[in-house]
Amino acid sequence: MTLRQFEYLVTVVDEGSFTRAAELLHVTQPALSHQIRALERTVGTPLLDRLPRGVRLTPAGRAWLPHARAALADADRATTAARRAAGLECGELRVAAVYSLTLGVLPPVLRRWRARHPDVRVRLFEHRHADELRAAMLDGLADVAVGPGPAGWPGFSVELGEEEFVVVLPPGSPHPDPVDLGDLADEGWVHYAPGNGLADVVDAACAARGFRPRAVVRTEQTAAAPVLAAAGLGPALVPRNVLPARFDGVVRRTDPPVRRRLVAYGHREPDPFTAAFVELLVEAGWGG
Structure with a gap:
């Protein structure tokens, strides 16, 4: 074998x-x-x-x-550790995350990481759903995961904060800021495709306001949802961090707020590289 x-x-x-x-x-x-x-x-x-x-x-x-x-993942890590000890390379950091966080949360953190550790490669694994991310980490896929807090996680876990969700509407929308999702119950929504973890967030937030969103379009891509909403296809509930600095759509906070708890976690106690990366995540201060 x-x-x-x-x-x-x-x-x-x-x-x-x-x-x-x-x-x-x-x-x-x-x-x-x-x-x-x-x-x-x-x-x-x-x-x-x-x-x-x-x-x-x-x-x-x-x-x-x-x-x-x-x-296979352990063998890759063993090879990297041996080559690092022999001075043949400075190593590789493996980071896993749900899709939405690779759009807004991780880029500035990875930029700072690159500035501090230019010789350390980063390999990024992206997952559609928090359950997929958790399963991959149980298999030892990456050194650290960034995503919603996994229930009953057996390894290390560090609280990062809360991811805020906002409603995107087309230009000229009359809805106030903040907006009650219940006021949008009769509209057709820009929704996420089944299997995308954000679909669960949207359904739960709308259910809390007493309705089930009627999807007029479903997208696999997190970044597409605010663009489609701004084009007038319907409201979309999106993580605030995925919105670009210059955005044409109308952005409204929700009342009550919709948030998702995020953590950094791993299968075993972090090595120095992983611990340094988690420290950067904590320093970023993007939660809440």
């Missing part, structure tokens, strides 16, 4: 195809199939079901996959 075999099978699962995985890994498809069957013989049970139009994990494969991802 080798890490290369782990990498091969994880890639097949992620790509959903032996053909695409072989192209990505720069190996022949027979060689890829041979290595995966060798892995299955070592494990003692099939890990993949081969289907006419792709592959899927067996129950044993589903149990195996998170451990394989964690092993």
Whole structure:
């Protein structure tokens, strides 16, 4: 059983195809199939079901996959640590976050990080939903995650503050500041696609005001929601931090406020690089 075999099978699962995985890994498809069957013989049970139009994990494969991802992530970190100790490189910081935070919160923090640690690479992993982010961190994907506070998290967690949400309306909107979401109950909304964690935020905020938002358009992209709202398609509830400094739409606070608690968290106690990055997040003072 080798890490290369782990990498091969994880890639097949992620790509959903032996053909695409072989192209990505720069190996022949027979060689890829041979290595995966060798892995299955070592494990003692099939890990993949081969289907006419792709592959899927067996129950044993589903149990195996998170451990394989964690092993590959640990191997990458071990290699980086060894090369850093040997003076071959200064390291890599792996940061995971939900999409909305990579638009507004992280860029200024990453800019400061780059100024202080120019030789440390940053690898950014983005996730649509807080649950996806939590699952990835349990698998050891990154050194630190930035997102909504995960319930019952077993590792370290540092409070960062609260992310404020605002309503974006088209120019000339008569609604006051702040605006009660209940006053927008009869309008068609710019909403987020299912699977985007912000869809849950919008639904919960509207439910608290006694209605379910009627979506006239749904978008996968967080940054698209305020643009569509400003174009007159309907109100959108968006994190304030994703709005550019110069924005044509009407921005209204909500009454009562809509906020989301954010934390930095990780699977194990932070190493010096990770601790320094978390310190920058805390210093940023963007919460509230």
